Amino acid sequence: MTVVERREVALVDLLDRLLAGGVVITGDITLRIADVDLVRIDLNALISSVNAQVPSPFEELL
Amino acid sequence: MTGLRYVYAVCRPFGAPLQVQLTGVAGDPPRTLTHHGLVAVVSHVPERDFAEEPLRRHLEDLDWLTETARAHQGVIDALTTVTTPLPLRLGTVFHDDSGVRIMMEAREEDFRRTLDRLEGRVEWGVKVYAESEPQESVRPAQKPASGRDYLRQRRMQTRSHEEMWQKAEAFSTRLHEVLSAFAEDSRMHPPQNPALSKATGRNVLNAAYLVPRANSEEFVELVDRTKGELPGMRIELTGPWAAYSFAGETT
Numbered sequence: 001m002t003v004v005e006r007r008e009v010a011l012v013d014l015l016d017r018l019l020a021g022g023v024v025i026t027g028d029i030t031l032r033i034a035d036v037d038l039v040r041i042d043l044n045a046l047i048s049s050v051n052a053q054v055p056s057p058f059e060e061l062l
Numbered sequence: 063m064t065g066l067r068y069v070y071a072v073c074r075p076f077g078a079p080l081q082v083q084l085t086g087v088a089g090d091p092p093r094t095l096t097h098h099g100l101v102a103v104v105s106h107v108p109e110r111d112f113a114e115e116p117l118r119r120h121l122e123d124l125d126w127l128t129e130t131a132r133a134h135q136g137v138i139d140a141l142t143t144v145t146t147p148l149p150l151r152l153g154t155v156f157h158d159d160s161g162v163r164i165m166m167e168a169r170e171e172d173f174r175r176t177l178d179r180l181e182g183r184v185e186w187g188v189k190v191y192a193e194s195e196p197q198e199s200v201r202p203a204q205k206p207a208s209g210r211d212y213l214r215q216r217r218m219q220t221r222s223h224e225e226m227w228q229k230a231e232a233f234s235t236r237l238h239e240v241l242s243a244f245a246e247d248s249r250m251h252p253p254q255n256p257a258l259s260k261a262t263g264r265n266v267l268n269a270a271y272l273v274p275r276a277n278s279e280e281f282v283e284l285v286d287r288t289k290g291e292l293p294g295m296r297i298e299l300t301g302p303w304a305a306y307s308f309a310g311e312t313t
Contacts, residue, residue: 012259013300016251018131021306022151025165
């Protein structure tokens with residue numbers, strides 16, 4: 001029995017976990033990409049290129 | 063055998079077979095690789111997409127990243143129905159099976175210790191949003207009559223925004239204290255980018271809590287009770303997740 005209804009997992013919640021969580025394996029055995037801190041993938045650039053037309057709701061507060 | 067090895071998770075041996083219809087990353091159904099009494103869950107992936115350079119390129123493509131993240135999550139999710147998996151970071155790729163075995167041997171003690179710590183636990187995500195414009199009334203109704211008027215209005219706006227963030231911060235801090243006291247462990251994630259989440263309001267808390275599966279219902283009730291406590295705050299609960307945020311060594 002699940003305590004809450006299963007809903008489609010939001011991508012942003014998933015990326016919080018997949019890019020910053022999980023065990024990190026480093027060393028010669030893995031391809032080098034595993035050494036890269038995936039958090040540093042420039043998600044912001046990635047996102048703004050996709051959602052250029054969506055303004056941040058906080059801009060006027062800054 | 064050609065191709066690289068993409069590893070999703072390490073687990074203790076589990077009796078039940080994985081769902082047959084499960085498609086993993088790159089459409090390759092996950093298989094198990096047992097070594098020294100631990101099981102790695104692995105897909106065979108093509109070099110043209112998962113070698114260092116192409117993978118790096120792909121990770122900057124939101125569609126590719128989305129598809130891969132969902133496939134990764136699908137496998138982890140399936141594993142949670144039969145065992146408590148220890149998820150690896152997205153994009154952990156090895157040259158061949160022997161590379162996976164060497165890694166398992168090198169990290170064996172860590173893995174066993176972490177698997178023990180996570181056994182029977184799940185992760186819950188809790189986010190708090192401050193609705194962005196609860197203070198409409200302080201917006202100037204008419205054009206300021208003078209420069210001094212303008213500055214006064216600006217000051218009032220700034221002050222009421224500051225008050226709102228302070229309230230939001232106090233609320234989040236208290237909620238986090240209550241939830242951490244109940245949970246076995248907690249992690250803070252950075253606030254989410256509204257362009258990606260498409261959520262309204264400002265994300266002031268984005269936390270993960272490690273909770274024994276058996277206490278999950280109680281945890282959910284605890285979160286539910288805080289909803290509506292403070293006007294202008296929205297609380298979102300996600301989960302149960304595999305313990306992604308707690309897979310690293312404890313700090």
